[in-house]
Amino acid sequence: MPHMTELLFSIFIFTLAAFVGFEVISKVPPTLHTPLMSGSNAISGITIVGSLLIAGRGESPLLTVLGVAAVTFAMINVVGGFLVTDRMLRMFRPQRREERDGRVD
Numbered sequence: 820m821p822h823m824t825e826l827l828f829s830i831f832i833f834t835l836a837a838f839v840g841f842e843v844i845s846k847v848p849p850t851l852h853t854p855l856m857s858g859s860n861a862i863s864g865i866t867i868v869g870s871l872l873i874a875g876r877g878e879s880p881l882l883t884v885l886g887v888a889a890v891t892f893a894m895i896n897v898v899g900g901f902l903v904t905d906r907m908l909r910m911f912r913p914q915r916r917e918e919r920d921g922r923v924d
Contacts, residue, residue, distance in 0.1 A: 860900040866893040 847855060867890055874886025 860897050860904075863893045863897045863900065867897070 870886045870889030870893060872886075874883050874890060876886075877883055
């Protein structure tokens, strides 16, 4: 029975974190969203390390599956974050004269 209590507590913490995270992110103005996304890539990197440790322990099949899922989702988040950040930074690069004038030689 103690495992059930720990599971319910973990689900409660996860649900609370999801609601708090949604409220915090929804209050961020659009101009700050992309720079904050760049910073969150570092946090996702920490998530990848932690989930690799959990998946690699092999204590139970459930932990291994959850660890692999965490690695997958964190990698999707990191790659997507870098792609969006790169796209945003390309918007601020100076254009070449030919691109600006619409001429392609």
